[in-house]
Structure formats: C-alpha cells, structure tokens
Amino acid sequence: MTMRQPELTVRPLRAEEWEPWYGTVDVAFGGTPEPPEERALWRELTEVERSLAICEGDRIVGGGGIFSLRLAVPGGAVLPVAGVTMVGVLPTHRRRGALTALMRRQLDDVRAAGEAVAALTASEPAIYGRFGYGAATRKAAVSLLRGRVRVRVPEQRGEVVLRLADPVAELPRCEELYARLVARRPGGLARRPGWEQVAVLDAPESRGGFSPLQCVLAEDAASGELLGYARYAVKGEFDERGAAGTVRVRTVQAEQPWVYARLWEFLLDLDLTVRVEAASLPVDDPLLHLVSDVRHLTPRLVDALYVRLVDLPAALVARSYAAPVDVVLEVTDAFCPWNAGRWRLTAAPGGPVSCVRTGDPAELDLDVRELGSVYLGGGSLVALAAAGLVREVRPGALEPAAAAFRSALEPWLPHGF
Template sequence: MTPALPDGYRLVRVPLSRNDEFREVDHLAFGYEPDPETVAQVPDYIEWDRASGVEAPDGSLAAVHASFDFELPVPGAAPVECAGLTWVGTRPDQRRRGLLSAMIADHFAHCQERGEPVSALYAAESSIYGRFGYGSAADELRVTVQRGAALRDVPGSEDLVVRFAKLDAGAHGALVERVHEAAGRGRPGWIRRSTDTLRATALADPPAWRQGGEPLRLASVHDADGEPRAYALLRRKEEWVDNIPKTKVVVRESAAVDAAAAHRLWSFLLDMDLTASVQSGPLPVDDRVRSLLVDARDTAPKITDNVWVRLVDLPAALAARRYSGPLDVVLDVADTRLPANAGRWRLTTGEVGPDGAYDLQATRTEDDADLALDVRELGAAYLGGRSLAAFADAGLVEERRTGALQAASAAFAWPLAPLCTWGF
C-alpha cells in the first residue's frame, strides 16, 4: 500500500553517481554540513544498492532513505534478516507532501522483496516512527561515575592486564570487532557491523567529532595468553577548576566478554590520573557495572530509547525468535500500513528445549481474540525488553481472556535486556 505522491513526484532508486545530491538532502534535512576533512576521514558506508528517494517534478531529489543488510539478534535463536533503515530525510521545502509516507511504504515493499521479515532503526525524532508501526524495543543506559568509585570483587579480575594506546584502526579494528561479537552473544539487538565500511566508521575519529577532547584511545583487557577480553574506545577531555583536575573520561563504546573482564576494564577507567569522572557509552539497562558498583546511587544514570523494531512479515518474524514460557494465545493485531499482518493470529509454542525456551508458530485463525494490540506494541516487545502487561496497564493492549496477558507477557520476556551498541 504505497500512498499517492503529488503530481510529478516519483519514487526512484538512487545510484552512487548521485552521492553528492543524496547527501545534500540529508544535510538540509538534519541541519548540518560536514567539513571536507571529516568527509575525507569517514568512509562512505551507504549501501548504494539499497538507497532510494523521491524525485521532484524537476528531477531533483526531494527526499531520500537507505537501509543496511543486517542480521538482528533475537531472543534465543539465530539472528533474523533485518533491514536497518537509515539516512531518512526530506528537504525542508518539500515537507508536508506525503513523501515520508511513500518512502516508508517503498521501504517495506523492498523488505518483502528481499525476504526481510523485520526492519529496525534509530529514531532521530521519537514521535515520528510509531505511526509507521515501529515500536521502541530497547533502552540504553548511560552513566557518569566518579573517579575512585568502589567495585565489588570479581574472581579472576586481578589476573587480567590492561593495555592503553592511541587508537589505530588498522592495528586495533580486528580486536574491537572480535570482542564486540563475543560480548554480545545471547543479547537481543546486539547488531554486528556487517561490512568493512561500517567497521571502519566505528573507529573513525575526525577532529570535528572530538568536541575539544583528545584523539580516541583504546583501553583493552587481555588474559595471560594475550587474548582480548574487553575494550573501551575513549577520549579524555581536559578540564581544570581552581588548579584541580576535573578531566572527564568519555567512552564512545565498550564491551566485555565476562564479569572479570568488565571489572578489570572499569577498575582501570575509574583510576586514571588527572581525571574526575567517567561517562559511559551506551550500555544495556542490566549492564554488569550496575551490579558491580558498591554504591550505584551517585552515577547520574540517563536512560533513552535505543533501537526501534518493525515487524514486516508478522508470522515469519515471530517464529524466528524463541520464548521464555509456553503459550497458546490468539492476538488481534492492528496494522494499517501492512494489512497482511492485520487480523487474528494464534501463537502456539511447541515442546520446551534443553535451554528452557520454546519455539513458536503463528497461524491465521478465526477464533476469538485473547489479546488485542497494534503492531507497534508487538514490535516493541519483540526483543524481550518491553512488557505486554505494562502496555496493557497504559491502555495499549486489551486483554479479552483472563490469564492471556500474564502468559503472553511471560513468554515474550527475555532474561537479557536488548541493546544495539552503535547508531546507524
């Protein structure tokens, strides 16, 4: 269902040859203009076979969008094929003409053609994407911890060593991605950087991004055999107040494969000379540091939305993940953008697996519904980090059979909170 465009406008694929024009639309939409040095240092990570837009009657680009070919980690199962929607922008003088609605419909159509049952995005404006059926599926935690904050002991931490160096993308890129992948095993939403250009972009450090801080440094934790177990990409921002050092350690991204490595990394970060505090990068809301801090009250925590999820092919998407409890429930799903998802679906789990989780099948049914909800709430609950019962408490899910809400909420929940550590 592609909304009608104004006369003279048309959806188009955008080739690499229109790179400058494509980016100019986004620069105008987001109100920024990168300097030539930044452009030269940040790889072109757009996947041009997945770039599209809307042409105005004069042939110029009025709006653009692209997507990444991702694999989205889901609860208890192999990652699901996922289109990472990105670079969405409309020229300020072309707004209020239905261009975004047409582009999102075009994006969904391409997802269906490629067999991608799920789409995900980071929302620059959180009020926009719910109306297209995307649900906020994860939160990210950022904390500011004062230097010297005490940590609880973790066996094995003292046996690990820390190395500290100026970041060298060529020398350190493999270490970062190796630890990042290992650290995220089992955590929903932990998307891998799937191309060389995305991996290079994660380590890019043009001066314009430093906001007065030093070039990026790498703190890495290693075992006795030299194997990396944790890392933090960080910079220090020098500050003095009345001749007292108040330098901040600002972490862009960090990851650790186990508790001992996380303890050793944070012990190092919290004891750097001439510093006053450590500002973390995005962490899952259940991150180890919250349990390791002896006094977690003085951490200035900030929680904001992380990745958003849209179910494009509902039965395929729901069958691609696993569930924490047995379930036999009929959902009445509203989906005005993708009518093939709308209607009543029976969700039925099979036998419990050796890991204690369940597979599930979603099939069409004419049976009475047990729960009624919008596809937006279903997408929000997809990674196991949102409660269907909480949505019901907010008036966003309707329970029509007593007990169905409890069973569905328990089944969709997952022990590890979802997170994507990097924006796209």
C-alpha cells in the first residue's frame, strides 16, 4: 500500500521561527552553514513580514522571502522592487508543488503591495523561467596577469592621492559615492539602511586563504574629497619562480574615468602578486577599453539578475525609452494572467510613456519572460526573435521596438541579495 503524503501548505513566517526556517535554506543549498557574521547579517536584513514558510503540518520544510529593494531602471528612475530571496525546499519534499505554491503566493502578495516588478538571482536558471522571470543582466568575470597588460589613464582633471584605509571606518564616505552612482546604470541597487554592511561583509571562514578585506581610497590632493575607492583582498603565494600572489577585486567605484583607471592601475601593480581577478564587472565595463591588450582579460559571461513584470503596464511606464516607439504587444503570461493580452506601448525619449490595453491588431508577440529579459535595457528583442522567442507580426515593428528598449549602458547588478 502506498502511503499518502501529507499536504504542503504556504503561510506567513512568524518571527520566532526564523532559525528553523533559515535552516531549511541551508540544507536546500547543500547543508553547509554560513559563518556566524553572515548569518547574523541576513537575520537582521530579513523582512519577516514578507517571508513565507512551506509547512508539512507544523514542521517547516521550505520557504522564501522578499527584500524591499530599490532598483535603477533605464532613464535613471529608482523603483521599489520585490527582491525574491532565500527560496528553498528540503530535498525530501521536492516535486510536490511546493515551489509553485510559494511563487503563486509571493507574486500575489507583490501585486497587492503595489510593486510592479519582482527580481531574483537564480541558483538554477531553468527553474524560474516557467514563473515568468527573464534573465535581465549579465556580469563578466575577468582574470589578468600582472605585467602582461597596462592600464591607459585618461587625461587627469586634478591630482589624486591613494590611501589605504579601514573599509568599515570609511564605509559612510564610500556609501555616499556609491549612492551618487547608482542611477547611472540600470540594475543598480539603491541600498536601504543596513544593506551597506553587505559591501564589507568579511567573515574569516569565507576568505578562502585571502587576506582580510582591504580598501584603497582615491582622494583629491587639495581638498581630500573622495573621488573613488576599491575593495580587494590578497592571497600571498610563492612557487619555484618566486611570488605568485592573487588579488581578488570586490568592487571599484569612481565618478571620473581617470580616477577609475588610476585605481585599476594600482590593483594591477601590487607587489608579490601575479594575477588580478574580478568576479563581477559590467559586460561593457570601462576596463575593457583601458587595458593595453583585451585578450588578457579572458572574460567569462554569467547570468545575474532575473526580472519578472508583475504589473506589466506600470512597469513599462516606469522606465524611459531610447527611441520613439508605438507598438502593440501581444503578451502571454500563464502564471499572472492579468498581464496577458494586447498592450499599446507609446513613448518618446524624454517624453511621457503610455501603456494601455487595446483591441488593435498585435505587432509583436512575446511572453512576459522576454519582456523581463529586456526590461533593464540589456539584450535585444531582435536577438530574441532570432531565437524564436519573439514573433514579429507586423513587418517592420521589431527593430524600432528593440532600439527603444535598449539602454546606453548595459545593466548590471552590483551585488547579490
């Protein structure tokens, strides 16, 4: 006789349940517990009122949460966005519809909260496409050999002094600079209080043999104004030829191109090192144009942020467009049917944007997942059409729409959540 499995239910998390709830996430992601510093920070940042538990009876067997994030979109607006996070189910309870039920409840709650967009970073990209999430940003991981490339520093507009500093002590000044830069590139996260600690999280157990986090400041020689900064760590190693250390770059931020180049010049000339690695740069990062030989970057492109339009017209109106567009979109959305149907999107650069339901004939046919993929200005509707994921119903409609959705800079997620 086959025993009937108990029903799984989804309900709001209670504050006193955080430890067992988060413990299921640890197990779902392999069972290796995080260092205490990391676990404490995520406990502090967890929005219990936006978290859900998957239960078998009274026992928590999975769950998911939402961070109330603010995301930069094309045109410089910063939108409230539901950052989906900590999604996991115990391996003994998979294939029972738990994730589908969680996604259903989450997206209904996001819609009720008035957020037009949800976003996540996917541990397994194949999972979330069926819930309408499209890959909206990519990142480049690069590795450079010291001495094989030089950095060309553009004409300087002043004198800069580089100074090593405590990354935690200088965090407020660095955050002011970070905040000024967020809206320049779609995908940037405007950090709410507490989130600045993610930038300097440095648990010894997570260093993998690297040094504690280092911080170099680029300051104006006359005024002391902070012009840029870089955070990095160094792994000291030696082989039969001598020093063979590695520099691991966490972030480089600067408003002026020459300051940005000067910081990279510093990172590529640290004593006792032979390699510089950066795991996450924009795919159009200035470094690609500053190095003397781009072949030595050996970049590897990786998917990063996935975007889901929850309130389609509100989301499309919230961003700007790079070219005039007047197009009727036939959108399919099996998981959030309120988005399905025909929408006329009308916009001009710097002008008002309109997205309204229409009975006019469709000109482009696509799934909401593909709209999520191009929402932040990356990718291309033309490329998606070449893959058979967008259909041009009216000849000539595709290329103008693709041009309108593009951003001048490739979108990029500065850190995970």
